[in-house]
Amino acid sequence: MALCGIKPGIPVILRELEPSSAFFKHGQSLRVIGKLESFEIETGIVVISDGGFKLKIDMQHLRDFNFRTGSLYQFIGELKFGHDNDAMLEARIGRNVDGLDLNLYKQSLQIRRKIEANLLSRKRS
Amino acid sequence: MESPAISHAKLLASDLLSLTMHPTSPPSFSFPRSNYPISHVEALGIIVATKSNPAHLLFLIDDGTGCVPCVLWLNPRSPPDPADPAPEVVRQQAELVKMGELVRVRGKVGVFRGEVQIVLRDLVVETDPNMETLHWLDCVRLLKDCYDKENC
Numbered sequence: 508m509a510l511c512g513i514k515p516g517i518p519v520i521l522r523e524l525e526p527s528s529a530f531f532k533h534g535q536s537l538r539v540i541g542k543l544e545s546f547e548i549e550t551g552i553v554v555i556s557d558g559g560f561k562l563k564i565d566m567q568h569l570r571d572f573n574f575r576t577g578s579l580y581q582f583i584g585e586l587k588f589g590h591d592n593d594a595m596l597e598a599r600i601g602r603n604v605d606g607l608d609l610n611l612y613k614q615s616l617q618i619r620r621k622i623e624a625n626l627l628s629r630k631r632s
Numbered sequence: 633m634e635s636p637a638i639s640h641a642k643l644l645a646s647d648l649l650s651l652t653m654h655p656t657s658p659p660s661f662s663f664p665r666s667n668y669p670i671s672h673v674e675a676l677g678i679i680v681a682t683k684s685n686p687a688h689l690l691f692l693i694d695d696g697t698g699c700v701p702c703v704l705w706l707n708p709r710s711p712p713d714p715a716d717p718a719p720e721v722v723r724q725q726a727e728l729v730k731m732g733e734l735v736r737v738r739g740k741v742g743v744f745r746g747e748v749q750i751v752l753r754d755l756v757v758e759t760d761p762n763m764e765t766l767h768w769l770d771c772v773r774l775l776k777d778c779y780d781k782e783n784c
Contacts, residue, residue, distance in 0.1 A: 513680055538694075583694065600680055600694075601732065602678070602733075606762070612762075618768075618772060619772055623697070
């Protein structure tokens with residue numbers, strides 16, 4: 508199928524994107540959520556934040572994307588590192604998720620990861 | 633009460649894509665450890681890729697654990713399957729398939745070139761982003777308590 512090769516965007520919380528994290532790799536496909544803090548029309552870069560942590564999002568591949576400062580957005584894309592080793596997500600999907608219960612989302616993500624890890628260790632044993 | 637073989641199992645993409653296929657005719661599917669039979673599934677995720685031709689619409693839904701291929705047949709099949717949606721319903725569903733939409737899909741598990749896919753029977757756009765979180769919780773609960781339970 509021609510649509511093969513597209514990797515799933517692994518959901519991460521912004522505070523998890525630190526150099527020691529397994530997710531902090533060039534080209535890693537991720538799904539991130541954050542409040543839109545600012546955007547630069549010239550460069551197509553937006554900044555999202557969550558819990559004091561920020562991430563730049565490169566929007567050049569998104570067409571007809573309407574965004575509003577202060578709204579909650581979710582992006583799927585690949586992590587890239589700039590010349591100054593600054594991490595940025597090159598988004599291929601973006602959507603407004605205003606109304607999302609972020610606490611429930613984060614807790615559910617942890618539950619899901621725990622169950623998946625348990626199942627994986629059972630499969631390997 | 634609907635038997636497990638024809639109810640729609642709620643699955644995460646990674647679990648759907650790991651189903652064991654049995655070489656029966658037609659092929660049947662189950663979880664590797666429990667042999668729980670799965671023929672129809674329900675998945676929920678974001679549309680991340682689409683491709684269409686006159687015969688069918690293909691798209692991938694990403695729920696963060698994997699990307700599930702879904703196929704919507706645009707023309708009535710021969711011989712016709714009474715469970716297939718009506719042509720006008722198919723047209724309406726095809727219009728809903730857009731990049732970035734959060735969709736809930738239901739359908740029959742199939743295989744194409746060795747790859748598991750969902751042959752679409754029903755598609756709904758979820759406008760409430762919390763539905764995805766609730767779907768995750770449903771999936772892990774059902775997997776733990778039923779689908780992947782040994783001796784199920």
